[in-house]
Each structure stands twice: as structure tokens, then as C-alpha cells.
Amino acid sequence: MTIAAPVRREPAPPWLALAATAPALLIVLPLAYVLVRAWGVGAGGVADELFRPRTLELLANTLFLGVAVTAISAVLGVAAAWCVERTDLPGRSMWRILLALPLAVPAFVASFAWASLDVAFQGMAGAVLILSLSHYPLVYLPVAAALRGMDPAFEDVSRSLGRSGVATFFGAVLPQAWPALGAGALLVLAHIFAEFGALALLRVQTFTTAIFSSYELQFDSASAALQSAVLMALTLPAALGEMRLRRNMRFSRSGRGGRRTQRLQPLGRWRLPTLAGFSALSALATGVPAGMLVYWLAVGRSTARGLSDLGAAIAGSLSLAIPGAIVVTVLALPLVLAASRHGGAAARLADRLPYVVHGLPGLVVALALTWFAIHVVPGLYQTTALLIAAYAVLFLPLAQSALRASVELAPPRLEEVARSLGRGPLAAFATVTLPNILPGVGASLALMTLELVRELTATLLLAPTGVTTLATEVWSRANDGQYAAAAPYAALLVALSAAPVYVFTRKSLELHDL
Amino acid sequence: MASVTVDSVSKSYGGQPVLRGVDLAVREGEIAALLGPSGCGKTTLLRLIAGFERVDAGEIAIGGEAASRAGGHLPPEKRRIGYVPQEGALFPHLTVAGNVAYGLPRSERGSGRVAETLALVGCEALADRYPHQLSGGQQQRVALARALAPRPRLIALDEPFNGLDLELRRSVCAEVVATLRRTGATAILVTHDPEEAFASADSLAVMHAGRIVQQGAPRSVYRAPESVEAARITGPAILLDGTISDGRAETAIGAAELIEASRGASGAADICVRPEQIALVAHGLGAHAPILERSFRGDHSLLTVKVGNHRIAVRAPADFDAGADHVHLAVEGACAAFVRQRG
Numbered sequence: 001m002t003i004a005a006p007v008r009r010e011p012a013p014p015w016l017a018l019a020a021t022a023p024a025l026l027i028v029l030p031l032a033y034v035l036v037r038a039w040g041v042g043a044g045g046v047a048d049e050l051f052r053p054r055t056l057e058l059l060a061n062t063l064f065l066g067v068a069v070t071a072i073s074a075v076l077g078v079a080a081a082w083c084v085e086r087t088d089l090p091g092r093s094m095w096r097i098l099l100a101l102p103l104a105v106p107a108f109v110a111s112f113a114w115a116s117l118d119v120a121f122q123g124m125a126g127a128v129l130i131l132s133l134s135h136y137p138l139v140y141l142p143v144a145a146a147l148r149g150m151d152p153a154f155e156d157v158s159r160s161l162g163r164s165g166v167a168t169f170f171g172a173v174l175p176q177a178w179p180a181l182g183a184g185a186l187l188v189l190a191h192i193f194a195e196f197g198a199l200a201l202l203r204v205q206t207f208t209t210a211i212f213s214s215y216e217l218q219f220d221s222a223s224a225a226l227q228s229a230v231l232m233a234l235t236l237p238a239a240l241g242e243m244r245l246r247r248n249m250r251f252s253r254s255g256r257g258g259r260r261t262q263r264l265q266p267l268g269r270w271r272l273p274t275l276a277g278f279s280a281l282s283a284l285a286t287g288v289p290a291g292m293l294v295y296w297l298a299v300g301r302s303t304a305r306g307l308s309d310l311g312a313a314i315a316g317s318l319s320l321a322i323p324g325a326i327v328v329t330v331l332a333l334p335l336v337l338a339a340s341r342h343g344g345a346a347a348r349l350a351d352r353l354p355y356v357v358h359g360l361p362g363l364v365v366a367l368a369l370t371w372f373a374i375h376v377v378p379g380l381y382q383t384t385a386l387l388i389a390a391y392a393v394l395f396l397p398l399a400q401s402a403l404r405a406s407v408e409l410a411p412p413r414l415e416e417v418a419r420s421l422g423r424g425p426l427a428a429f430a431t432v433t434l435p436n437i438l439p440g441v442g443a444s445l446a447l448m449t450l451e452l453v454r455e456l457t458a459t460l461l462l463a464p465t466g467v468t469t470l471a472t473e474v475w476s477r478a479n480d481g482q483y484a485a486a487a488p489y490a491a492l493l494v495a496l497s498a499a500p501v502y503v504f505t506r507k508s509l510e511l512h513d514l
Numbered sequence: 515m516a517s518v519t520v521d522s523v524s525k526s527y528g529g530q531p532v533l534r535g536v537d538l539a540v541r542e543g544e545i546a547a548l549l550g551p552s553g554c555g556k557t558t559l560l561r562l563i564a565g566f567e568r569v570d571a572g573e574i575a576i577g578g579e580a581a582s583r584a585g586g587h588l589p590p591e592k593r594r595i596g597y598v599p600q601e602g603a604l605f606p607h608l609t610v611a612g613n614v615a616y617g618l619p620r621s622e623r624g625s626g627r628v629a630e631t632l633a634l635v636g637c638e639a640l641a642d643r644y645p646h647q648l649s650g651g652q653q654q655r656v657a658l659a660r661a662l663a664p665r666p667r668l669i670a671l672d673e674p675f676n677g678l679d680l681e682l683r684r685s686v687c688a689e690v691v692a693t694l695r696r697t698g699a700t701a702i703l704v705t706h707d708p709e710e711a712f713a714s715a716d717s718l719a720v721m722h723a724g725r726i727v728q729q730g731a732p733r734s735v736y737r738a739p740e741s742v743e744a745a746r747i748t749g750p751a752i753l754l755d756g757t758i759s760d761g762r763a764e765t766a767i768g769a770a771e772l773i774e775a776s777r778g779a780s781g782a783a784d785i786c787v788r789p790e791q792i793a794l795v796a797h798g799l800g801a802h803a804p805i806l807e808r809s810f811r812g813d814h815s816l817l818t819v820k821v822g823n824h825r826i827a828v829r830a831p832a833d834f835d836a837g838a839d840h841v842h843l844a845v846e847g848a849c850a851a852f853v854r855q856r857g
Contacts, residue, residue: 409606411603413599413603414603414605416564416566416590416597416599416603417597417599417603417605417660418605418616419565419566419589419590419591420564420565420590420591420593420595420596420597420617420661420666420670421591421596421597421616421617421660421661421664422591422592422594422617422664423591424589424591425589428591431616432605432607435607436605436606436607
């Protein structure tokens, strides 16, 4: 092993610093909106709004939903990860994929499927069930990766010191998997706080659905802004906590060489019950949404409804998602380059800001941009540009993490060698750095496009009049109870999601096998 | 090929001084080694010479022309310094031939210079491979060929053999040095491994805490270190309490010759003895030293013995008498001495 030289970096060149401020400014916008609107209402108005019984009811609903879904997801995720990675469960490699599949079904599509099965699933209890089933993979994947990457020596030592299998799990295994579990759970929490489409379809009143109603009633509503402020106070700490834990996770990885494969715990007489449990979990989480989609597709075919506008929706989705992906990637690149090549407090802040704001619900971002367009740049309202700006705020972190891996493939040392061989800074960047990061940039563009196709909330609020997308079509038809008409759009969305989910699953599970 | 002169160069990062007035001279055609522990500033010095970073104060001249000084900086692409970083850093998107051709002017890329340079490092058969298809040693050789191809004025090697395991490290190092000698290149090799530095360098500069504490021929630096730091960085050194008088030192192991530079001193001093200078002698010819521990090491035995207030390790033959409870020791050859500061 060599000891890495201390990191010494020159500050970023001015062009890079300038290019990095644009996304940073964009990101500050939603925060500014909420503060300015709240300021405009005045202290008395703020107090009136915040202490209304309605606000308390929303707070109670939002918190209950968030905590319940997070707790159930954590239990399901840890149990699934342990059984798949550490026991002799039959068909483990199949379960590894099956258990991650619910990610391919956007939460609002799963909600539409369940709601169309029976009205009984609408309401708080149904929402807890459906959202837990669709979000537990966010805990399962990182915990499974942590369990796989763990050095079995710790468990051997714990057992040799007289601890039982169960005591070893709680004393030696779980503490090491804690950053992964914590980050996954906080991610679930942030998602639930920000979720809109699923909750609207399930008729559950939380801050997001309330903000949407306020917005529909009155364009530039002070209520919506204040409710947004409360929602931000809930989501931002969750996002911040997740970011911190994720950083720890990166550093607590164990070294590579000399690791033995994990010994598997025999399930014995628990084998059949465990198998039955996983079958039930998969049937509920994947089978029901898939089955309902197939059912409604069949109904739709017999009545020949729903297919007429499919082409327009695909075109609409792509016309927003492709330019969106390009803009987000182009905005993210200077952030990643400045932070990984040059460092410095400003570059680090600009690099992290998007992750903090990632905790912002799409709804709040959309409201903020609407307000900005109406009051500052009226020409922007109802344009694709405004929606793409919202995509940028919401999806920068995703583009950053996708790009970071590729930028790390071209370490600054390569550019230095190119300089020593007689190339100027720009020529060195173009002949060495760019060719090495382009494949990764291409892959991240494809991934971003598919992710943007799944985006519902901001698209619903900001898409130019007359433009429909797969996601907005699913939502509006399902919201009107036209399930058969919604099914083809939903099925296509799920099919398109398979690719990013596959990539995400592989990346998560291999995280510790690098 | 060109000479390099570094004149009182300083550099700090975020207020933390890394180099504090470094002077270094490398003659044309010479291989110089910069030897020092990690964090001593040797890599920073090399990066300043290569032009990747700017000096805060002082001046660096290459081939007699100023290249770096506060307020003036020749960019790395204008310096014609071939750079071989740790782990080679071959461009992963180019083949071996593409890597070697990278620094050549367009007209020369097809001219046979690539094959010629690859032949120089014995890698001509690898031209069409990609870096990930090469072993660690091959990568280092190709990295050297890439640096040599544009006929640079100087080759800068930054711990280039660090990633290799010990055995490979010695042989690749020997090959690289032989290649540098064949081309008559001026080279600066940064390393923390004294053996590597001794084996490759004409001139050895010892760095400690941001300064060059000694520069000279490897043999003389080893034999006559000018400071405790220089002694320790260049290899194992035993410091014995001693008293100097009449150009000789009296120690717990008996009298020791002094190197010329230390003969003028007098009084209490630390006498620097290299382990190979301590010899087992017959009864009556040296100091009596009780054996504290013994350890069989295959081709030799290692004894830990007590000499005065010191515990020192002494090499003995593998079949050293197991019953013996003491040995007799003497110091062979001349030693450096560092007079103790008063107070």
C-alpha cells in the first residue's frame, strides 16, 4: 500500500467558477421564493396560517405517513437484505433482482393500480401499505450492498467471543450496516414527505396535496408558500442527514484484498415460511401493480380506448426529457469538475447545494419557478424552458453522482502528463479528459432521460399548455377514474423504468465490490 | 538535455509551508534522486520543477533559463520535461503506441520514433495493447517511453515504482535507470526508498521538513551524513553516546574512527554507527556486551545486546553459539559524529 499524498489543489480557474455559479443560483431560487412570500405575509399572517387546525392536521398526516412508511420499509429492507445476502434462501440470485423490482413502478402508478383494485386502498392505511411496498428497495439495496461488502472476520470474532448468532447480528453486523440503513431510511422519509402523485390518487391529505389544492384555487397563494415552508422544514433535515450518512458510508468501506466469501446461515425449518414471506412480498409489491396493468390493458383493448393519444404523449415526454437531460448534464459538469479537480470551500458548497435542495418537493420547486416567471420574467411562464429549469433543480444531484464516477476515470494526473508532453490546458482537456469521460456522460444522459420521463409533479404544473406526457396522462386519467385509459401509458412508463432500475440495482449492489 | 537549478524556492498551501527555501542543482546528463520521508515536500518540489504548480518565492532555472519565479511562470507544456507519475497514468483511451505518440509533433507520429522509443524500453511487442492489458511493470516502462519520445530536456519521475511489489520494483528500477543512462537523459527521481536512491542516482538530495538537508554523491552522503536527519533518512543508523578527543571518539563499544568532517570537534557527541560497522570480535579485543534476546533469521541470527545505555541489534552468523550469554563488539571504519548542543 502506498500512502496517498496530501491533497493540494489550486483554486478553480475563473471560467469554471463562473460556470458553477449558474446552477447554484438556480438552486437558491426555491428557498428565496418561500422566504420572500412568507416575509410578505408578515409575522401575524404566518402565525395565523401555521396554527390553524388544518395545518396541524396536515402535519399529523404527513408525519404519520412518513414515519410509518419509513419504519416498515426499514424492517422489510433489512430483513430482505439479510435473507438474500446471508442465508441459504433458495434462489437467492433471483430474489436479489425480484426484490428490487418495485423501483421500476413509479409510486403514482402503483397507487393507481391498487386504487383500481379496490376503493378500500384509498386512504391513510392503503397509502402506508402501498408506499411501503414501493419504497422498501431504497433500504434493501444499500443494506444488501453493505452486508456483501462486510468482512466476515468481524462476525467470526464476535462468535468466537461467545456471542450467539442473533447477538452477533445486533452487536457486530447491524452497527456496520447502520450508515447504509440510516441513509436508505432517510431517503425513504424525504421521498414520502415530497410525494404528491400517489397521495393525490389515494385521496390522502398531506402538505403536498394541500399545496396543490391551494395552488389550483389561487395561483400565487400565500397559503401554498407557507405550507411549502413547513414542508421544507420537514424534508431538508432528512435530505441533510442522508447526505451526511452517505459520506460516512464512502469512508467506512473495508479494504479490498484478502476478503473471504460470506458464510451462509442455514434457515432450517424457517426455510419454507421465509420463502412464503418473500413470495407474498413480491406478489404484493410487484405482482399486484403488474397484474392490474395487464388487466386494464386487456379491458382497454376490448373497448379500444386509450391508445389514441399515446403517440402524442410519447413525443411530449421525449421533447421535454431529452433537452432536460442535456441541460441538467451540462449544468452539472462544471460543478463536478470544480469540486473534484480544484476543491475550495466555494466549489464544495456549490457541489453540495443541489443535494440539500434535492430534499425540496417537486411541487415547491414548481411553485417557486411559477412565481419567479410571473413576477420577474413574464415571458418564461408556460414555456419548456421553465420546466427544464425545474428539472435542473430537482435532478442535478442525480446527474452529479452519475458524472462524478466518470470524471474520476480521468484523474487530473492524466491532464498533467498531457501538459508535460507539450499540450496547452484546453488541448489537454480535449484530447485526454473529454475522451475518457464521454462514455460515462453518454450513459448518464440516457439515464437522466428515462428518469425525467418518470417525473410527474413539476411536469404536471409547468408543462406548456397542450403538451401531454406519459406521466401526466397516467395521472390525469387515473385521477378521473379512467383506469383502462391510463393503463397503456402506465405500462409504457414501467417498461421504460426497467433500464434505470437495472443500472441502479447493479450499481448499488456492486458498490462495495469495487 | 539540460541542467536544473533550484534557488531558495518556497511554497505553502493554505498557509502551511511545504517548501522552505530549497536549493538544488542537477547537472546535465546526471540522475539525481530526491530522497525523503512522506510529507517532506519532495513531490511538491518535483511538481514545481515540472511547472504544474507555481512557486511562492525563489527561482527555478532549466537549461540556464528561468522557468519559475514569483510573477513569472513557464507553463508545463513549454518546459519540455517528461513526467512519469506514480502508477504511470497511461491514457486509458489510447493504445500503447497512441500513448507514446501523444507528445510527438504530428509529422513525427508515423516516423518510427514511436517504435524506436518502445524498443528502448523493450515494449515494442505491446504497441497495440491498451493500458489495462499491461502488467504494472509494463505500464511503468511504457510511461517512461511516453515521456522520452519527444526528446525532453529532463525526465521527472515521481515515485514511479511505488505501485509495484518489492522484487519487481528493484528490477524495473534497474531497467529504467539503464534506459535513462543509454539516452544520456538528465533525470530527477523522487523516492522514499534509500536503496532505490543509492542504486540509481549520481547525486542524492536528502529532504526533510521542506528543506534539502544534504546533497552529494550517494556514497559520501551515506558515509558522512551531516545531520541526524540525513543519517536516519539514508538508512539504519545507531546513535551512540560518545566523547570526542584528538580526532577519535570513545563510545560504549570502544574507540571509533571519525570521518574527516567530524575530526575537528571535541566533547560530548552522538556517534552515528551504521549497523554493518558493528563487528563481533574475539574475547579481549572489544567491549563486553550481554545478550538480551536472540532471534534466528535463516541466513543469520539477530542478537539484541546491551551496550552502555543502548539496546542495539547485531547481526551474528546463523549458527551462533546458543550457549553464549555475551558477545564482544568493536566499531569498524569511520563514523560521523554530531556534537551535542550545549544547554
